[in-house]
Amino acid sequence: MPLALLQLLTRSTVADLPSGVHLSLQILGRGRKEGREEILAARLERTVDVCSLRRPQQHCDYSVTKDTGKMSWRPTYRSSKFRNVYGKVGNREHCFDGVPITKNVHDNHFCAVNSTFLAVVTESAGGGSFIVIPVSQCGRLDSHYPKVCGHQGNVLDIKWNPFFENIIASCSEDTSVRIWEIPEGGLRRNMTEAVLELYGHSRRVGVIEWHPTSSAILFSAGYDYKVLIWNLEIGEPVKMIDCHTDVILSMSFNTDGSLLATSCKDKKLRVIEPRSGAVLQQASCKNHRVNRVVFLGNMKRLLTTGFSRWNTRQIALWDQEDLSMPIMEEDIDGLSGLLFPFYDADTHMLYLAGKGDGNIRYFEITTEKPFLQYLMEFRSPAPQKGLGVMPKHGLDVGACEVYRFYKLVTLKGLIEPISMIVPRRSDTYQEDLYPMTAGTEPALSASEWLSGINRDPVLMSLKEGYQRPNQLVFKAPVKEKKSVVVNGIDLLENVPPRTENELLRMFFRQQDELRRLKEELTTKDVRIRQLELELNNLKNVSPNNV
Known part of the structure; x- marks a missing residue:
């Protein structure tokens, strides 16, 4: 009887069994049949274990049928239109080769992209610099390509203005933040003069962020543990946030820019009202050391990446109104590189890319449990130093491209685009993939935001195409450079x-x-002697003439 039961079970498909369930069978037979039964049981158990490892985790629904009275298992699949998203690396002719990418170990992307230009921090001696390349100018870069080289220290971060594609901000180890205006068509010679030079930090500046709804508000975080808010219409810092006790690692805004989230080296996560500097929520992350934080659109959630107490890479989900305990924690792997999170508010997709890794994992975020749905993973053998992200209006909607990375490969001096594509049979505009998204028109002026007004971003449709706005003109004069003199230097x-x-x-x-x-x-000595001889000759000639 037990042998017949085992044979019946082995004929059934393993897919009908729940993942992770170990089948334990009691062998009742005797004599020669006992060995055969044990072998069949071991094979069946091993087959179930292997299948459970290969199959992604699913939520099970156990129910009892009325006819047989037996328990049946049904996996509940969650339908998602992004389940089959895949990454496509651009061809060699669409890559940027021969780029002297910086070797700085600062934890940042060192890359910024918009629909017109690609900016990359470069390796240089005697000061910091970065290059600005038109996105359409692919191929090998000339070794004498012009650079933006006005900083006296290494450049640590660069960010394009989200509303004006010729304006870029940079920060450096020389304690300054500078605003640059890139000419049409790109650089033709080295640029050393910035539109604005902003001095206010006492130590190097590691992170900068543009406000999401105002084109003239810029945030900078320095190693002096302070966040300065700059009004670029006057070229002065108008607010200072002084609530951190260590180096600020990252900053992120909610959709309308009324809240600022920061992660700090003091192992604390903060949600701040930026205009007053008041800390609304604070979390002491003892079990989850936070490195990066990002707002999840209008979900009123925060996502952080960091390390667990066992030094495994980890992500955590938080309620922005209650940071007493994370909603969810998930271990990723045991690698040591920093995890960079990228969130797409239009598709609710989260991308995780590790520094020094070659892969990019992507998930779908939901408001219901389990909150995080694993989709797939893009793999590449070349390690990435940083990643730039193309804004939505620069994507190829005809190819159903929902996200695009620009990957920095330092060892090869290569920048390669990676497109995340949803496979569709039709090449027409897919409205379900491209809802109304944040446009390129600012919703607020700097004075309006500073007065306390909050406004959602001005939305645009990608179906009608992208119209580039006029260039931003700063009227503020270039500020005088401060000097720090030590021992006469x-x-x-x-x-x-x-x-x-x-x-x-x-x-x-x-x-x-x-x-x-x-x-x-x-x-000059030779020239002086010649002039002296000529002068003596003139003196000798003058008396003879007399």
Whole structure:
């Protein structure tokens, strides 16, 4: 009888069994049949275990049928139109090759993209710089391509203005934030003069963020533990948020920009009212060390990435009105690279990309349990240093492209686009994939936002195409550069070397300068002797004529 039961079970498909269920059978037979029964039971149990590992986690519904009175198991599948999203790497002719990508170890993307330009922080000596390339100008980059090189220290972050595609902000180790206006068609020569030079931090500035609804409000976070709010219409800091006790790692705004979330090195997550600087909510993350935080659109939720107490990479979901405990925590893997979160509010998709990894995981976020639905994973052998994200109005809607990354591969000096595509048979406009999205028109002026007005972003439809707005013109004068003099040396003018290679480069540069000055001095000495001889000849000739 037990042997017949085992044979009946082995004929049934393993898909009818729930994942992760171990089948335990009691062997009642005796004699020769006992060995065969144990072998069949072991094979069946092993088959079930293997299938449970390959199958993604599903929510089970157990019910008892009226006819047989037996318990049946039904997996409840959640229908999603993004279940089959896949990543497509651009062809070689659509990549950017020969780019001297920075080797700075600062945890940032070092890349910013809009529908017109691609900006990348580059490796350079004697100050920080970044390049600006038109998105349509693919291929190999000239080694003498012009750069934006006005900073005296390494550039740590760059961000395009979300409303004006020729305006970019940068921050640096020289404690300054600068606003640049890129000419039409890109750079033709090195740019050293910024439209605005903003000084207010006492230490280097690591993170900058544009306000999501006002084109003239910029936030900067420095290593002096302060967040400064800049009004670019006057070129001055108008507010200061001084509630952090350590280095600020990341900043994120909600949809209308009325709330600011920050993650800090003091292991605390904060939700701040930016105009008053009041901390509305605060979480002490002991079990989940927060590195990055992002608002999840209008869901009133926050998502953070970090590490657990066992040093596994982890994500956590929070209620923005109650940070006493995370709603959900999920371990990702045991790698050590920082996890960068990217959230698409239009599709409610979350992308996770690890620094130094070659893969990008993506999930769908819901308001009901389990809140996070795993979709798929894009894999690549080349590790990524950072990622830039194309705004929605720059996507190819005809190809059903819902997201596009620009991946920095430092070892190859390569920047390759990665398109996230929803497979559809029709190439017509898919309205369910592209709802009304945040447009390129600011909803508020700087003075309106500072007065306390909140307004949602001005929405636009991608079906009608994208119309580029006029350039933003800053009327504020360029601010005078401050000087920090130590032992007679201006540290902002002459940034001291930090590594042996930088010290050697500075030494050889000074040797060349000394050699040039000696040659110039020798030339001037010869010229002085010639003039002295001519003067003596004139003096001798004058008496004879008399």
